[in-house]
Amino acid sequence: MIAPLNCNSPKGIFILKSKFSSKTMNAPVFFLSSFVIFLVTGMGAIWPNTVGSFFGSVQGWLNENASWIYILVVGNILIFAIWLLFSRLGDIKLGPDHSEPDYTNLSWFAMLFSAGMGIGLLFFGVAEPLLHFASPPIGEGQTIQSAREAMKITFFHWGLHAWAIYAVLAVILAYASYRRNLPLLPRSAFYPILGEKIYGPIGNLIDTFCVIGTLFGVATSLGYGVTQVNAGLFYLFEVPQTPLIQVGIISFITGLATISVVLGLDGGIKRLSNLNMILAVGLLLTVLLLGDTTDLFKSYVQNTGAYLSDIIYKTFNLYSYEKRDTWIGGWTLLYWGWWVSWAPFVGMFIARISRGRTIRQFMCGVLFVPTGFTFLWMTVFGNTAITRVLSGEGDQLLTAVNENVPIALFQFLEMFPGSNFLCLLGLGLVVTFFVSSSDSGSLVIDTLASGGAKEPPVWQRVYWALLEGLVAAVLLLAGGVEALQTMTIVSAFPMLFFIIIAIFCFIKSLREDFALFSAVKNPTPIQPVVLSDLSWKDRLDSVISHPRRVEAVRFLTEVVAPALGDLANEMGDRHYDVELEVNKKDSVRLVIKNKGVENFYYGVRLRTFVTPDYVPEHGENFYRAEVFLLQGGQDYDIYGYSKNQVILDAVNHYKKHLHFLHLTHSEEA
DSSP states (O other): OOOOOOOOSTTOOOOOOOSSOSSSOOHHHHHHHHHHHHHHHHHHHHSHHHHHHHHHHHHHHHHHHSHHHHHHHHHHHHHHHHHHHHSGGGGSBSSOTTOOOSSOHHHHHHHHHHHHTHHHHHHHTTHHHHHHHHSOSSSOSSSHHHHHHHHHHHHHHHSHHHHHHHHHHHHHHHIIIIITOOOSSGGGGGHHHHGGGGGSHHHHHHHHHHHHHHHHHHHHHHHHHHHHHHHHHHHHHOOOOOHHHHHHHHHHHHHHHHHHHHHHIIIIIHHHHHHHHHHHHHHHHHHHHHSOHHHHHHHHHHHHHHHHHHHHHHHTOOOTTTTOHHHHHHTHHHHHHHHHHHHHHHHHHHHHTOTTOBHHHHHHHHHHHHHHHHHHHHIIIIIHHHHHHHTTSOHHHHHHHHHOHHHHHHHHHTTSTTHHHHHHHHHHHHHHHHHHHHHHHHHHHHHHHTTTOSSOOHHHHHHHHHHHHHHHHHHHHHTOHHHHHHHHHHTHHHHHHHHHHHHHHHHHHHHHHHHHHHHHHSOOOOOOOOOTTSOHHHHHHHHHOOOOHHHHHHHIIIIIHHHHHHHHHHHHHTTOEEEEEEETTTEEEEEEEOTTSOOEEEEEEEEEEEOOTTSTTOSSEEEEEEEEETTEEEEEEOTTOOHHHHHHHHHHHHHHHHHHHHHHHOOOO
16 A cells, blocks of 8 residues: 655645644644653653663663664665665655755755764764774774774774665655655554554554654754764863753753754854854864875775775674674664664754755765765774874873763864864864754654644744753753663664564555656657647647746646546446546646555646747746656646547546556466
8 A cells, every 4th residue: 555646846736635634733642742751751860870870780681682683674774775775766856856956956955964973973972983993893902903893893884884874764754744644753664564544543653752762862863962062162161061060051051952953944043054064164174174184085095995895794793703792782882782773863953954865876975965964073082093103102092082072072173283173173072062952853853743744833933952951961960861871772672673664665656666767757658749730830830839927827727727628527427436627717727536555646837937038039938738657757848739649648648647557466377
């Protein structure tokens, strides 16, 4: 079962109403998730040690007994992402066939990167390579060999696997929303097996689980990340590192995030993400140019090659012979759990900003562009730090990493000329990354709690943004942030199965969609539109004409509407369920309804274009009468067709639709 293909867009004409109101909350999700969030926060504040111990024991059991499931599932998610990238299914658009991307590539990359893991690079860019360098899983630390292995491990944890998890869930949700006209909600991924039940209690439970996981994930990051902001303030201005100061920082970041989320995706989040990228690139280039630039570029190439050469081995390596359960549980499984637990949040946000790209463009952009930048960042910061330690100049940096990770970035920047400016730039970047993570998280949660509405009420955006800050502050004061982090990572285990089932549903829908795509683009032989009733001069006139609005509307009302009306009457006489929708201003649509399978849509809509300069009589806008089908606009104009030709064109497309239904729904007797 697949949902109707979506023909709704700013340039489209086929508007299908959502099952949810766009002006109010989805009450079951809103209130149930709020109740659970307050309950868990209260328990974490009152009994932080008990809650932490319970989820810690669950995580320990999962690490010991289910580590192979984490490794196997995440490995197969990456394999699926690569297959999807190169598959013929990659030609399908995330939206109607005529849709175009809503954002430029630069803004798109900036937003998905800021939401995905931008803040993690600042926190671990120096620390993780040094930690693996000093204490590798196998072999002796602080050697040339451990330096090479440290960078391979760091690349492995921050590379394609993480972005494959995000990309796969994001493409599933974007496809369901923009191609199938379903709400942009996790529940929509299950439409092929649940059908209309996604609008009931099962769908509400799925969305509620994702709301809770997203809010706690963002709150946990906010609670831990504030320690790095405080460390930077202490390093620069000797601001005390106390819980009260940290709560004040949380309040400040939450306030900025609230302003950003109120401004919306274009007004706040996009601009802030662009600012993030400018600051991040500025800091990266400064360290690159002030360091050993040539050696860093060499290391970047070598690190990337070593990562790619070992990727299959490391993907499925569980250290089962070396018995490094503690190491893999504290590093690889921790990362896989964290990326999976963040997948609904980051996946929904990436889906929200990715309409109009093909699946291949989407997968290529989400997988390789952020990964390439991440690898460059880790090389510049990680290799520089390791080189300083190997040369004997960075002993204090290694000590800082082992004792106080948040301060490591600022001690690292202290090694360069203009260190005060660099530390201030780093501090500003930490703050802006945290704000962008918080506001994008609030936007996603608000979408979940509003039934997929694109513009939920402002008060709901403010509510979720403030709740994130409140949860982080309460648990920070009570010492329950670590317990919350453990709980969030434990929640990733059921999410693994969520993603696997969603992939199964996605493949099912894609195959049916591709059958339709093939039936339309490469149809079986059909009777062409007959043009013999036109003289060559009349045909030339129809080809070179650039009709104004009055002429186009007259053609729509005097030719297209009567033609499709005659076809509708004929199909009705043959006992088909037919509907004709006429908008005298700009569109006519014929719908032939089919029980249990996809309906047939043939519509004609007037689209406005600027008359090109090469036309002798240019100046005013002209209009094209373009055909729209089930999967969107077909980018060809039928202005000048006779009634008979319009009917034949619709019948030809109906034959293609029947061929599609035969490919996807017929069984051999």
